[in-house]
Amino acid sequence: MDLTTALQFAVNGLFISAAYALVALGLTLVFGVLHIADFAQGALYMLGAYVSFYATQRLGLSYFVSVPVAMGLTGALATLNGALVYRPLQRHGGALTFIAALGILLILQNLALWLFGGDFRLIASPFQEGKITAGGVVLTHHQAFVLGVTAVLLTGVWFGLRYTKPGKALRAVAQQPEAARLVGIDSARLGLAAFALAGALAGAAGALMSPMRAFDPHIGAIVILKSFAIVIFGGMGSIPGAIVGALAVGMAETFTAAYLAAEFADLASFALMIVVLFARPQGLLGRAWA
Amino acid sequence: MRTRRSVLVSCSAALVGVLLLAGGGLPATGGPAVETVTVGFALPLSGAAAREGQESLEGAQLAARLLNEAGGFRVGGRVVRFEIISEDDRCAPAPATEAANRLVARRVQFVGGSFCSSAALAQQPIFAQARIPQVIYAYATDLTGAARQRAGAVLSVRLGPQAAVEMAPLAKYAVTVNNHRRFFAMAQNTDFGRSMIAEFRRVLERLGGGFVAEPEFYTFPGTTDFRTILTKARGSGADALVAIGLVGEMIGVSLQFRELGLAMGFYGSDLLEDPAYQDAVGARADGFFYPWVYDDGVDRRRFTRVEPERMAREMSLAFLNILRKRATRNHGWGWGTIHLLKQAMEREGSTEPERVMRRVLSGARFDLPFGTYGFLPCGQADMRVGVATYVEGRRTLLVDRDFAGRPPAVLSATDLCPR
Numbered sequence: 001m002d003l004t005t006a007l008q009f010a011v012n013g014l015f016i017s018a019a020y021a022l023v024a025l026g027l028t029l030v031f032g033v034l035h036i037a038d039f040a041q042g043a044l045y046m047l048g049a050y051v052s053f054y055a056t057q058r059l060g061l062s063y064f065v066s067v068p069v070a071m072g073l074t075g076a077l078a079t080l081n082g083a084l085v086y087r088p089l090q091r092h093g094g095a096l097t098f099i100a101a102l103g104i105l106l107i108l109q110n111l112a113l114w115l116f117g118g119d120f121r122l123i124a125s126p127f128q129e130g131k132i133t134a135g136g137v138v139l140t141h142h143q144a145f146v147l148g149v150t151a152v153l154l155t156g157v158w159f160g161l162r163y164t165k166p167g168k169a170l171r172a173v174a175q176q177p178e179a180a181r182l183v184g185i186d187s188a189r190l191g192l193a194a195f196a197l198a199g200a201l202a203g204a205a206g207a208l209m210s211p212m213r214a215f216d217p218h219i220g221a222i223v224i225l226k227s228f229a230i231v232i233f234g235g236m237g238s239i240p241g242a243i244v245g246a247l248a249v250g251m252a253e254t255f256t257a258a259y260l261a262a263e264f265a266d267l268a269s270f271a272l273m274i275v276v277l278f279a280r281p282q283g284l285l286g287r288a289w290a
Numbered sequence: 291m292r293t294r295r296s297v298l299v300s301c302s303a304a305l306v307g308v309l310l311l312a313g314g315g316l317p318a319t320g321g322p323a324v325e326t327v328t329v330g331f332a333l334p335l336s337g338a339a340a341r342e343g344q345e346s347l348e349g350a351q352l353a354a355r356l357l358n359e360a361g362g363f364r365v366g367g368r369v370v371r372f373e374i375i376s377e378d379d380r381c382a383p384a385p386a387t388e389a390a391n392r393l394v395a396r397r398v399q400f401v402g403g404s405f406c407s408s409a410a411l412a413q414q415p416i417f418a419q420a421r422i423p424q425v426i427y428a429y430a431t432d433l434t435g436a437a438r439q440r441a442g443a444v445l446s447v448r449l450g451p452q453a454a455v456e457m458a459p460l461a462k463y464a465v466t467v468n469n470h471r472r473f474f475a476m477a478q479n480t481d482f483g484r485s486m487i488a489e490f491r492r493v494l495e496r497l498g499g500g501f502v503a504e505p506e507f508y509t510f511p512g513t514t515d516f517r518t519i520l521t522k523a524r525g526s527g528a529d530a531l532v533a534i535g536l537v538g539e540m541i542g543v544s545l546q547f548r549e550l551g552l553a554m555g556f557y558g559s560d561l562l563e564d565p566a567y568q569d570a571v572g573a574r575a576d577g578f579f580y581p582w583v584y585d586d587g588v589d590r591r592r593f594t595r596v597e598p599e600r601m602a603r604e605m606s607l608a609f610l611n612i613l614r615k616r617a618t619r620n621h622g623w624g625w626g627t628i629h630l631l632k633q634a635m636e637r638e639g640s641t642e643p644e645r646v647m648r649r650v651l652s653g654a655r656f657d658l659p660f661g662t663y664g665f666l667p668c669g670q671a672d673m674r675v676g677v678a679t680y681v682e683g684r685r686t687l688l689v690d691r692d693f694a695g696r697p698p699a700v701l702s703a704t705d706l707c708p709r
Contacts, residue, residue, distance in 0.1 A: 005525045008517075009521060012515070012521060013518075016641075018514075109336075113340065118344055120541055120565050121570070122541060127550075134455070167611075214537075214541035214566075215538075217340075217341065219514075222511060222512045254518050257518045257519060258521070259521075262476070
């Protein structure tokens with residue numbers, strides 16, 4: 001294979017990784033702060049796509065407006081899930097929240113099927129057919145937009161967690177919940193903020209991908225499984241781990257399909273995860289369990 | 291102590307009960323007895339193929355509703371009505387097995403489905419053991435071949451095309467009309483995907499063409515990004531791509547094919563004629579080729595229609611008038627099942643499942659949404675499909691159903707029932 005083809009594979013891999021990273025970041029955030037495996041974020045990804053679809057097709061809003069609208073609505077829904085379902089159940093143990101998360105995913109999925117029907121939808125990209133071609137390597141304008149927005153969101157979350165007061169408080173709750181409480185940090189409120197942020201990220205991912213991938217009410221279940229595996233691989237609760245994990249899995253999948261065969265793509269990425277987890281059970285960048 | 295009146299009431303109720311059990315229904319005010327035939331549908335009602343499954347079910351429900359509202363139809367001396375029940379097989383073997391067992395437990399007399407090959411293969415032995423005739427819609431060759439024989443599923447038939455019926459005319463069109471001989475192949479890694487690719491390859495090689503590399507089989511469900519496979523196709527030196535997947539996948543493949551600027555021919559299955567595909571891809575599918583199965587007479591064509599396709603028109607009008615939407619191929623599966631059973635029952639003068647299916651398999655022809663045809667001894671519909679494309683975003687039928695059989699013939703009835 002020539003260099004152009006190899007570069008095209010790298011671009012493809014980077015793009016797949018971006019989609020994984022957005023969802024994995026939200027998942028790991030909720031897990032890091034609240035120790036909840038929030039599978040319901042798969043449904044929020046799907047709802048993000050539908051909100052963007054209806055905002056553009058029915059309400060005539062610009063696609064660029066529809067993305068923050070989708071983020072706002074999915075963030076609000078995630079907060080509601082957190083307040084009404086997860087928080088009351090959490091005191092009874094992790095198994096209950098796990099079941100609840102799966103339940104919410106299925107309920108929202110079926111609700112969407114009932115409301116929107118089973119038809120595949122596709123949002124018209126504002127960039128239409130525009131693409132950048134450099135030496136035979138193709139990147140569509142929409143892909144470039146998605147990569148840019150993903151980079152901004154990931155940097156924003158990283159910056160927010162590292163340098164802002166609420167971000168530092170979130171990290172404190174994730175690392176030392178008892179100590180955080182002792183210094184007066186309201187962990188319940190911060191937990192809801194984590195839900196809101198994670199929901200908004202999942203909604204953003206759905207809205208960003210929907211002009212390039214046809215979606216139906218079941219799309220979220222597919223997305224969430226791989227993203228959750230990435231979170232375990234990267235280290236549960238680790239934000240850099242989610243990003244590195246998404247990149248490793250996206251690239252492993254792409255280059256296995258490219259140089260071996262597409263049918264081995266998942267096999268290779270999961271084999272890589274297992275090998276890493278043997279060596280580092282806490283995940284690539286996760287903290288060792290006490 | 292019971293009064294004489296209460297004894298009389300009890301006796302009357304018991305008599306009515308006995309009559310109901312013996313006759314299967316109450317005589318309608320001195321008219322013929324009414325019999326209800328229960329047809330169970332094992333279909334993907336959720337998951338990756340939910341839309342296809344729901345449309346199939348909708349077709350069956352509308353067909354049954356119209357027949358029932360017209361007072362049913364006469365079989366022997368009785369009036370027959372249909373009852374439709376359904377179970378979700380989620381297009382996968384494990385839930386398909388559960389769905390089949392539930393339908394057996396619900397004592398259905400006939401089964402329609404599945405739409406998905408892997409699901410139908412899992413269900414076939416269960417229905418065979420329960421002696422429940424199965425009208426299958428999936429395309430995997432084995433369903434009317436080795437798997438049917440292994441399961442002893444002598445009462446199962448396939449309502450529409452199998453992989454060879456779809457792929458033979460398409461491969462022939464590629465080679466003899468478009469002069470596309472060197473192909474790159476990709477498909478979902480399922481019985482459906484593998485069967486379709488194998489049949490396409492068989493005809494392609496028979497006509498002097500071939501694959502430039504081994505086919506790429508991607509994970510199903512779960513694959514949404516096809517750019518890497520398409521990048522391989524771009525650098526493969528092939529004249530054309532053949533891609534097989536469900537509607538959602540084909541939308542992704544088609545859009546990404548255009549995105550990457552691939553300058554080669556594009557061939558797919560008849561799922562490219564799905565309205566959801568047309569809506570999403572539009573004119574970007576111009577020049578893509580695929581087999582056409584369903585023809586309600588309204589699309590542009592480049593040949594004179596030979597067969598009247600009466601049932602396709604009837605179904606199309608019913609959908610427009612009652613449900614205010616255009617019928618699709620998927621609706622045809624359910625609608626066709628009900629009408630196949632109705633016609634076979636009327637001709638046989640019985641609703642007894644084994645007799646009805648013997649009539650279906652007798653070689654007699656039936657009016658169905660995909661033409662007028664009979665069934666071969668292996669259970670395969672002895673039907674053919676044509677080839678279509680898109681021109682300015684509109685479906686255009688290029689050749690008729692007889693194309694594969696014309697010289698050089700690439701498909702005959704013996705190809706459909708391999709020994």
